[in-house]
Amino acid sequence: MTEVASSVVLDVLGGRVQEVDQPIIDYIVNVLADEDFDFGEEGEGAFDAIGELLVNVGCVSDFDECGLVCGKLNEKFGKHGLVKPKPTVRSLTTPLRMNDGMDEEAPKKKPEVTDGPLLSERDRTKIERKKRKEERQRESQYQMHLAEMEAVRAGMPVVCVNHDRHGGPAVKDIHMDNFNVSVGGRDLIVDGSLTLSFGRHYGLVGRNGTGKTTFLRHMALHAIDGIPSNCQILHVEQEVEGDDTTALQCVLNTDIERTQLLEEEARLLALQRELDFEETTEKSNGSIDKDAIAQRLQEMYKRLELIDAGSAEARAASILAGLSFSPEMQHRATKAFSGGWRMRIALARALFIEPDLLLLDEPMNHLDLHAVLWLESYLVKWPKTFIVVSYAREFLNTGNSFELFFFSVVTDILHLHGQKLTAYKGNYDTFERTREEQIKNQVKAFESNERSRAHMQSFIDKFRYNAKRASLVQSRIKALERMGHVDEVVNDPDYKFEFPTLDDRPGPPIISFRLYFAANLGEC
Numbered sequence: 001m002t003e004v005a006s007s008v009v010l011d012v013l014g015g016r017v018q019e020v021d022q023p024i025i026d027y028i029v030n031v032l033a034d035e036d037f038d039f040g041e042e043g044e045g046a047f048d049a050i051g052e053l054l055v056n057v058g059c060v061s062d063f064d065e066c067g068l069v070c071g072k073l074n075e076k077f078g079k080h081g082l083v084k085p086k087p088t089v090r091s092l093t094t095p096l097r098m099n100d101g102m103d104e105e106a107p108k109k110k111p112e113v114t115d116g117p118l119l120s121e122r123d124r125t126k127i128e129r130k131k132r133k134e135e136r137q138r139e140s141q142y143q144m145h146l147a148e149m150e151a152v153r154a155g156m157p158v159v160c161v162n163h164d165r166h167g168g169p170a171v172k173d174i175h176m177d178n179f180n181v182s183v184g185g186r187d188l189i190v191d192g193s194l195t196l197s198f199g200r201h202y203g204l205v206g207r208n209g210t211g212k213t214t215f216l217r218h219m220a221l222h223a224i225d226g227i228p229s230n231c232q233i234l235h236v237e238q239e240v241e242g243d244d245t246t247a248l249q250c251v252l253n254t255d256i257e258r259t260q261l262l263e264e265e266a267r268l269l270a271l272q273r274e275l276d277f278e279e280t281t282e283k284s285n286g287s288i289d290k291d292a293i294a295q296r297l298q299e300m301y302k303r304l305e306l307i308d309a310g311s312a313e314a315r316a317a318s319i320l321a322g323l324s325f326s327p328e329m330q331h332r333a334t335k336a337f338s339g340g341w342r343m344r345i346a347l348a349r350a351l352f353i354e355p356d357l358l359l360l361d362e363p364m365n366h367l368d369l370h371a372v373l374w375l376e377s378y379l380v381k382w383p384k385t386f387i388v389v390s391y392a393r394e395f396l397n398t399g400n401s402f403e404l405f406f407f408s409v410v411t412d413i414l415h416l417h418g419q420k421l422t423a424y425k426g427n428y429d430t431f432e433r434t435r436e437e438q439i440k441n442q443v444k445a446f447e448s449n450e451r452s453r454a455h456m457q458s459f460i461d462k463f464r465y466n467a468k469r470a471s472l473v474q475s476r477i478k479a480l481e482r483m484g485h486v487d488e489v490v491n492d493p494d495y496k497f498e499f500p501t502l503d504d505r506p507g508p509p510i511i512s513f514r515l516y517f518a519a520n521l522g523e524c
């Protein structure tokens with residue numbers, strides 16, 4: 001029946017219907033096709049019900065034309081047997097009092113307590129105290145959450161250089177389905193689904209406090225279903241501990257196999273020297289097999305060659321140099337560095353390890369301009385998957401040097417918004433354009449829905465107590481229920497602007513690279 005009604009409506013309204021939003025057309029069809037709808041003798045029922053709407057949305061040029069169109073709709077609906085025969089009108093035996101049952105006073109809404117000038121000083125102090133208590137509770141729940149996470153982390157295997165992955169990655173794509181992330185009872189991601197494709201570089205964006213860091217932590221702890229247990233995930237979050245180890249050695253120590261082989265080699269060589277000395281002094285200890293030592297050394301040299309141990313030091317030094325460590329600094333003990341520099345060492349270790357999935361949380365916060373540019377060019381060529389949280393749009397758009405002109409640091413954007421995680425292909429500019437388009441469409445749909453709802457509601461309000469229009473009002477109420485709501489667009493700016501202190505950052509202060517980015521964008 002609705003299909004026939006729809007074709008009649010489209011036929012009668014003609015070409016102008018193309019300009020009208022679909023929900024409005026659906027509404028018109030539903031009203032007219034409703035089994036209780038009363039067209040009246042010559043279509044005046046239709047005129048009352050949808051006349052104003054037809055004029056407002058431009059289906060007809062004025063109310064005169066509207067009358068004709070409604071007459072035609074009545075005629076055509078009749079021809080197709082869509083108009084129900086009218087029931088005979090019966091008079092009520094007794095008069096109906098419209099205010100029956102309405103004598104009781106409607107329950108009064110409790111006035112809300114607000115921060116307005118009506119509050120007494122005592123009330124305001126009470127509210128402030130309550131707020132502070134809630135904040136303290138939130139903070140302690142958060143600290144408990146962090147402690148739980150730390151305990152899980154302590155029980156996990158250390159992420160280190162894995163030479164068995166040289167034949168290709170053990171883990172390719174990562175599929176995470178129907179997962180939730182919460183902190184201290186607060187939901188940050190609800191029913192999330194995400195596939196991380198191997199080799200793609202993701203930029204994670206979202207307003208402050210939406211849960212980006214917490215999401216990265218959950219992934220690093222394998223606390224999300226779908227992450228393979230053999231997937232090495234490294235979240236660069238904490239600075240390295242300061243001790244006597246040099247910065248360079250601290251990076252090299254992440255290659256545990258190499259370190260152990262070198263230590264064993266040193267031990268065996270010392271033993272060999274000792275045996276040679278005993279031989280010359282005729283104090284030979286026959287129980288130690290010199291041949292076995294030589295054979296073990298041979299095996300070890302083969303393995304060291306295979307894992308490219310010879311180039312490890314140069315690779316580690318080059319990463320440290322990229323992050324602005326001079327040769328002298330590379331040989332300085334980690335305990336001699338400030339927190340910011342030890343954070344760079346943690347970053348250098350992560351880059352050296354090359355885990356299956358690298359998670360970087362605002363890495364630029366700890367870097368000077370030289371290091372930022374170096375990191376960009378390094379990440380462009382990163383062979384595996386990474387996710388980086390960053391508020392610097394330049395970083396999420398392109399590499400800066402000429403050779404990298406055509407490549408982006410990130411290939412995809414993950415947007416955390418309203419407890420949902422959405423993936424967009426392309427860099428930040430592409431994401432922004434797509435999102436703008438989506439928002440525009442959503443605003444349009446919202447406004448159109450609101451217009452239609454308001455129109456229906458005003459009709460219902462106007463004729464609610466009009467016995468003659470009871471069936472029309474009923475059909476309008478049903479249509480309103482069927483129509484549903486389109487979510488209002490919430491303005492959600494993704495940027496925060498930080499003015500960092502110049503504490504322990506070396507080289508040009510960070511403020512200069514912000515200006516550099518601004519100059520690049522022409523936003524000065």
Ligand SMILES: Nc1ncnc2c1ncn2[C@@H]1O[C@H](COP(=O)(O)OP(=O)(O)OP(=O)(O)O)[C@@H](O)[C@H]1O
Nearest residue numbers: 138139142183186207208209210211212213214215
């Ligand atoms: N120090 C804290 N005390 C209490 N709650 C916190 C604290 N830090 C974070 N939270 C809670 O965890 C939620 C998620 O924080 P998270 O750091 O993961 O968000 P984010 O998107 O990474 O924020 P930002 O961009 O500011 O780093 C916050 O909205 C807040 O409710």
